[in-house]
Amino acid sequence: MRKILIVGAGQSGLQLALGLQSKGYEVTLMSNRTADEIRAGRVMSTQCMFATALGHERDLGLDFWEQQAPRIEGLGVSVADPATVGTDSPARAIDWVGRLDGHAQSVDQRVKMSGWMETFVQRGGQLVVHGAAVGDLDYFSRGYDLVLVAAGKGELVSMFARDAARSPYDRPQRALAVAYVHGLGPRPEHPEFDAVRCNVVPGVGELFVMPTLTTSGRADILFWEGVPGGPLDVFQGVKDPSEHLALTLELMERFTPWEYARATKVELTDAGGTLAGRYAPTVRNPIGRLPGGGLVLGVADVVVANDPITGQGSNSASKCAATYLASIVEHGDRPFDEEWMRATFDRYWRIAEPVTKWTNAMLAPPPEHVLGLLGAAGQLQPVADRFANGFDDPADFEDFFFDPEKTAAYLASVSAG
Incomplete structure (x- = not known):
């Protein structure tokens, strides 16, 4: 049985922990708060999860609030x-x-994370309530086959260097x-x-x-x-x-x-x-190096933190957890080395890159062709519907949003239809 340590009990950390647990892995989860403290605490985010991300939760049987949350x-x-x-x-x-x-659907993370954390423990997972520092990870990492960092705030993020080529903004x-x-x-x-x-x-x-x-x-x-x-x-x-x-x-x-x-x-x-x-949208190097030489892999907004203007944070976290789960299971009993970590992140980046491109574009003043597209959506329902569904699949924006010529061709095709 392979032993995996996950630091951080948010959308990605808990979804991944519960997913690995269901596949027979021995999972330890580190959280800086108990389930009760999360439930009684301050709201942590906004969140609206679209169909693909909800599907990842459903696949793992984690859609506990499907019937109660507004559709x-x-x-x-x-x-x-x-x-x-x-x-x-x-x-x-x-x-x-x-x-x-x-x-x-949107479920307050205080509700979801506390509920998922209790489920993880009920199913035999080991929960360690402790605010982890780099020194702690250096000590703990020797006992695990793989260490994943899913805590997007605090000291641990400093292990992952900013990727300047993929991070056009250096301030909020x-x-x-x-x-x-x-x-x-x-x-x-x-x-x-x-x-x-x-x-x-x-x-x-x-x-x-x-x-x-x-x-x-x-x-x-x-x-x-x-x-x-x-x-x-x-x-x-x-x-x-x-x-x-x-x-x-x-x-x-x-x-x-x-x-x-x-x-x-x-x-x-x-x-x-x-x-x-406020925070600066940042893409980081996915691999962190511990003082003792060990490697850790960053998860979700540790490595790709976009501004919430496009509502993608929890969706991206769910998609990241799903791709990492698949990469871990497919890897079998081989070592989780640097090459595997790089390939695992690259697999996620294929999903995250269109999100990052679209989100960064939405932070800038909209160019004329985008205002034209938004205006046309008021007259052409298929345009409104396609834009709305881009929040579930941001890769689709490549075909009709960024380039004025593609936008014009798309609007012409809808008008003609």
């Missing part, structure tokens, strides 16, 4: 009219919703602010199905609104992404949750009144229902 069947895009931004009457220049081929591109709320009303357009709403305010930032399942049941996430130094970049130093929510709503009223209209009666889900921060 997200669409993805809507609104773009504020630049001429009205900052005035007393902001208006939308673009507003549409695309239908997803397979539903998406958005200031992030999240609030989980109860009491949000339905959008008057399409109230019959749940959708994620992406509201673009040119030059200012984006507001995402997504249905979720949290510790107290059905809720919605209000998520601002602000251009650093701009009018949305006001959450640093705000410690009081009610002040955070008040700021969120004030900005909604100012920049996205069509969303604010259904948020007048919201309240926070709990005292831990807010989060603010």
Whole structure:
């Protein structure tokens, strides 16, 4: 029986641990918190998982909240009219919703990670609750066939050098602010199905609104992404949750009144229902070297950390865990050497590269042909649907999004059809 150590109990670490466990591996999982501490703590993220990522969970029998979480069947895009931004009457220049081929779902990571962690222990996994430092890994690694680092924050990330060629940004591109709320009303357009709403305010930032399942049941996430130094970049130093929510709503009223209209009666889900921060999108070298000479392999956002503007974090983590699981199982009893680690990451990078390219493009002001594409989606439902489904398969954007000529040819083909 091969022994594997996984450091980090988020989406990728736990999914991989439970997957390996189901294949008969002896897995030790290191977490800096217990399941109860996670469940009672502060929200850790926003998340909306699309069909492919949900399928990876389903394949492992980990879709515990499938029946309780809202079924997200669409993805809507609104773009504020630049001429009205900052005035007393902001208006939308673009507003549409695309239908997803397979539903998406969001489960608060406090619910999912605590539940998965308890399942891992119930199934015989060894859980070590300890905040690991590089020195700890150097000691522990000698007893394992493979060490995987899935903890995307803290000292351990410093073992993985930034890949400058794949990381065009060296500083945060958005200031992030999240609030989980109860009491949000339905959008008057399409109230019959749940959708994620992406509201673009040119030059200012984006507001995402997504249905979720949290510790107290059905809720919605209000998520601002602000251009650093701009009018949305006001959450640093705000410690009081009610002040955070008040700021969120004030900005909604100012920049996205069509969303604010259904948020007048919201309240926070709990005292831990807010989060603010920022980080630079970064791709890192996948292999870390320990002081004693051992090698460790980075997982998910340890090695590919994209801005959440495209909602890909938990999706990429799930896809990374699925590809790593396949690579480990296929490798049999051969040593997990540097060559295997490099090949395992390269296999994941084939999935992650289109995500990174698209996400980095979305952080820049949209070029004219992209604004034309978004505008056309309001008149042509197949365009709206294809854009929405790109959140599940970002590789598809290569064929109609980045290149003005491909965009024009695609729109012409849809119009003709």
